[in-house]
Amino acid sequence: MQNKPQGVLSQNPFDIFVIGARKGFHIAIHNLMPNVVMAYVIAEMLNLLGVMSWVGKIFAPVMGVFGLPGEAITVLLTAWLSSSAGTGVAVSLLARGALTGTDITILTPAIFLMGAQLQYMGRLLGVSDVPKKYWPLLMLTSILNAIIAMLVMRFIA
Numbered sequence: 001m002q003n004k005p006q007g008v009l010s011q012n013p014f015d016i017f018v019i020g021a022r023k024g025f026h027i028a029i030h031n032l033m034p035n036v037v038m039a040y041v042i043a044e045m046l047n048l049l050g051v052m053s054w055v056g057k058i059f060a061p062v063m064g065v066f067g068l069p070g071e072a073i074t075v076l077l078t079a080w081l082s083s084s085a086g087t088g089v090a091v092s093l094l095a096r097g098a099l100t101g102t103d104i105t106i107l108t109p110a111i112f113l114m115g116a117q118l119q120y121m122g123r124l125l126g127v128s129d130v131p132k133k134y135w136p137l138l139m140l141t142s143i144l145n146a147i148i149a150m151l152v153m154r155f156i157a
Helices: 013-048 051-064 072-081 083-095 101-113 117-126 132-156
Strands: none
Touching (some): 013 072, 013 083, 072 101
């Protein structure tokens, strides 16, 4: 008699697929969607209060290096907290015309290369007993990778 993995009732590929799809749906609804909605709401609030245009003016020179408008910095800052939140802000800025499809193409690798670092500090680095003196270097490495990716994307997008 074969031992079945816990939680899998049969070895039928269709049953395994359905179980996986249910788990994926649960993750999307309970973990990803709240971050995206929260980010979208915050982006809209910043826009209504005029903060987004102010941020855009201040960071325009820095983001101009990547061929992006200044408002794109908000995508990177929120992506540092959560990749799905960064995606939500990017979609919000795209919907109101502050970002273009090319801008999103430039930002996408950065969202995932440096995304959710704040969450991962506690979840991964703390649990794996990485000495805290290395944390800033690990964070900086991800940010530098994101910067390099945006520069590369600027020239191929």
